[in-house]
Amino acid sequence: MSKSPKDIGWIGLGKIGLPMSLLVDKSGYPVTAYDLSQARLATARGQGIAVASSAIEAVNGRSVVITSLPDDTALRAAMLGSDGNLRAMEPESILIETSTISAEASREIDAAARARDISYLRAPVSGNASIAHTGGLTCVVSGPKAAFEVVRPLLTAFTRAQTYVGATEEARYAKLAVNLMIAVSAAMMAESLTLARKGGIAWQDLLTVLEDSAVASPMVKYKTAPLRRRDFETTFSCRQMAKDLDLILQAGHAVGVPLQLAAHVRETYGSLIAQGDGEADFIATVRHIERLAGLGEPEL
Numbered sequence: 001m002s003k004s005p006k007d008i009g010w011i012g013l014g015k016i017g018l019p020m021s022l023l024v025d026k027s028g029y030p031v032t033a034y035d036l037s038q039a040r041l042a043t044a045r046g047q048g049i050a051v052a053s054s055a056i057e058a059v060n061g062r063s064v065v066i067t068s069l070p071d072d073t074a075l076r077a078a079m080l081g082s083d084g085n086l087r088a089m090e091p092e093s094i095l096i097e098t099s100t101i102s103a104e105a106s107r108e109i110d111a112a113a114r115a116r117d118i119s120y121l122r123a124p125v126s127g128n129a130s131i132a133h134t135g136g137l138t139c140v141v142s143g144p145k146a147a148f149e150v151v152r153p154l155l156t157a158f159t160r161a162q163t164y165v166g167a168t169e170e171a172r173y174a175k176l177a178v179n180l181m182i183a184v185s186a187a188m189m190a191e192s193l194t195l196a197r198k199g200g201i202a203w204q205d206l207l208t209v210l211e212d213s214a215v216a217s218p219m220v221k222y223k224t225a226p227l228r229r230r231d232f233e234t235t236f237s238c239r240q241m242a243k244d245l246d247l248i249l250q251a252g253h254a255v256g257v258p259l260q261l262a263a264h265v266r267e268t269y270g271s272l273i274a275q276g277d278g279e280a281d282f283i284a285t286v287r288h289i290e291r292l293a294g295l296g297e298p299e300l
Contacts, residue, residue: 005029005094005154009062011055011078011085012099013040015129016137017068018047020098020158023135024066025049027157034058056088064151065089066096071243072105079109091117094147096155098125098139100179102247103169103254110143110168119147124175125159128235136160140178142171176251179244180262183282185219186241187265190285193227194293203298204228223283230297232280232287239278242269 010021010033018040025031025048034052035041041051052058055078059065065085069075075097079086086109089095095118097109106122113120120143127137138161141148148164155162165174189210196206207224210216226232245266252259268285277284290296 005064005151007032007062007064008154009052009059009065009089010034010049010068011058011065012068012070012074013037013044013049014068014070016125016127016132017098018044018049019129019133020068020125020137021049021066022047022133023158024154027154029064029154029157032058032062055085056083059085060088061090062093063090064094064096064154066098068098069101070099072101075099075101075105075109080112084112086112086116086118089116089118092119094119094121094151096121096123096151098123100124100175100244100247101172102250103172104250106169106172119144121147121151122169122171123155123162124171126175126178130235132158138162140165140171140174142166142168142174173251176244176248179241180248180259182219183241183245183248183265183269184261185217186223186283186285187261187268189220189223189283190289193286194289194295197290197295197298198293203300226281227283227286228300230300232277232284234279234281236282237279238269238272238282238284241282242266242273242278245269 008024008029008031010031013033013035021031021033032050032052033044034055045051069078095113110120121141122143123139123141125137125139135158137159139155139159140163142165152162165171193206207228211221211224245262248262249259272284272288
């Protein structure tokens with residue numbers, strides 16, 4: 001049986017990892033954290049998080065380890081290999097991985113965890129850096145059900161909803177499915193808004209129509225506010241969305257699902273990256289289609 005969470009090892013203090021770790025620490029689960037960036041470690045230390053001098057030190061002896069890492073490569077480097085952190089974790093401890101990664105890399109982590117009697121929970125979070133500090137993220141979880149029940153109170157410290165979906169890689173597919181909907185929605189909004197602008201509708205009026213329409217999903221409403229200001233500062237970048245679409249297409253190929261929209265939208269994000277918009281927010285699809293249509297900036 002996995003140990004109850006008492007003290008938490010944390011690997012990865014990025015834009016989402018740091019605010020999540022702060023919420024956990026303030027909720028009565030002491031966190032010891034590590035990141036490759038000395039600047040991120042200094043920021044965490046300044047906000048009251050105990051920081052370790054190495055990843056091994058952060059995870060050694062902890063009942064629960066949480067990772068927030070950018071991609072498959074970073075996760076494999078941190079957790080696997082002869083000096084990987086899984087080797088330093090305690091038997092019967094719990095590993096919670098919160099990022100969007102491939103099912104293939106996730107299965108490798110699972111095999112290594114099982115070999116050390118470590119319970120591995122896939123718990124990718126949904127949301128973005130602008131709300132991470134509020135606890136407004138959500139997560140979908142798969143892995144050993146008993147371990148999920150043990151850490152569920154801990155998960156509530158940094159997510160508002162936790163949905164258990166199965167015993168293996170189900171959470172990976174669930175998160176990729178959500179991100180596919182987000183990516184396609186961004187492309188859809190770009191074409192719809194550009195068509196309406198070409199039809200002569202004023203920008204602010206157009207966004208009001210969209211917000212009050214039948215397609216006004218939470219994601220649409222979330223993006224109309226920055227679009228009113230023409231603010232493309234990143235909450236989740238075009239480059240990150242391209243990475244996720246690569247994972248989505250890889251997953252589709254693996255299970256025999258044709259993902260034609262995903263392939264098309266991936267090329268849109270490839271164009272945005274090539275044009276220098278890789279670090280812009282993923283809703284920069286709007287600006288991309290406007291350029292293709294010969295439109296400049298609208299009057300605000």
